[in-house]
Amino acid sequence: MITENEILEQPSMFQKCISEYKNLVSSVKEDLLRKKYSEIGFVGCGSSYYLAMGLAFNIARLSKGRIKTKAYTGSELAFDLNKINEGSLLIGISRSGESTETLYALKKTKSTTNATTIAVTCTPNSKLEEEADHSISMNFINEESIVMTKSFTSMAFIISVLFQDILDNGYLDYSEMIFNSSKIILDKMHNEIEIDIKNIDHFVFLGYDEYFAASMEGLIKVTEMSLSEVNSFPTLEFRHGPKSKVNDKTLSVILPNPVMLQKEIEIADELSKLGANVLIISPKKTNNFKYVAFPYGRDDFSDWFLRVIPLQLLGLKKAVSKGLNPDSPKNLGKVVKF
Structure with a gap:
């Protein structure tokens, strides 16, 4: 493909x-x-x-x-x-x-x-x-x-x-970290992270600021490729109403930031107790959840676009599981013009 x-x-x-x-x-x-x-x-x-x-x-x-x-x-x-x-x-x-x-x-x-x-x-x-x-x-x-x-x-x-x-800000070191992290993210998504994607019918992507932007791009990718139900919110805002939709067919992906890491992990724990499948994408690994960790060594949020890559793959895998062709998304063309 x-x-x-x-x-x-x-x-x-x-x-x-x-x-x-x-x-x-x-x-x-x-x-x-x-x-x-x-x-x-x-x-x-x-x-x-x-x-x-x-x-x-x-x-x-x-x-x-x-x-x-x-x-x-x-x-x-x-x-x-x-x-x-x-x-x-x-x-x-x-x-x-x-x-x-x-x-x-x-x-x-x-x-x-x-x-x-x-x-x-x-x-x-x-x-x-x-x-x-x-x-x-x-x-x-x-x-x-x-x-x-x-x-x-x-x-x-x-x-x-x-x-x-x-x-x-040391752009050469930054560039090297992004390159190395991208390889590791792809490897982990292919070889380490096991998700029963056929059983998932509701995706939730959560993060703040730059990571909210990444979550919204994930929403577009999974929607375009797999025609699935996808939501995106600033992480703690999901508790204020939308969590009522959570069940054992929900995959909640959290993109935590270094400032609010502990609070966002608490939300992961809350969603898990409600039955959701939880995936964390972050350089800072904690226990109890499936995790895509990678060696980005700064707390400047400048890895935000890397965290879109796993969401792209989720959209691809869900599309394939539904018998859809991600190369031919419904109703879409490559360029949008009036």
């Missing part, structure tokens, strides 16, 4: 991003260092919106609040629900570079403000790239599947490396 192969290719894509990093980001990095933006918007649609959300949370965190960030859907900027402030930066994210709302968002922003625009795509010579002041175009990603997998994590990775670099 094309989708499965592309999920498994993610470590090699990270490696390629690292080798091409300086060439990919040279003009963008120069602009960021010269102008020192205090406000950055990220805009995308579908999976690219949750990519924008995760990046917005993380870059504000890495800059310790010096850089104000916000994630936008393409439509809210394109059709005047919101706007970018004068003199800020807008980064448009689109695998194809052709998503209508994201393209309109950049056009509207350029025509109504003096904001700088950057396009991040996996397709060379796209309309989004032509519209933007600068671009990062990763044509080597070459994703064939309709469902975004390696393109999502690769675009998240290259932008994360860029800001780790600009903020002097």
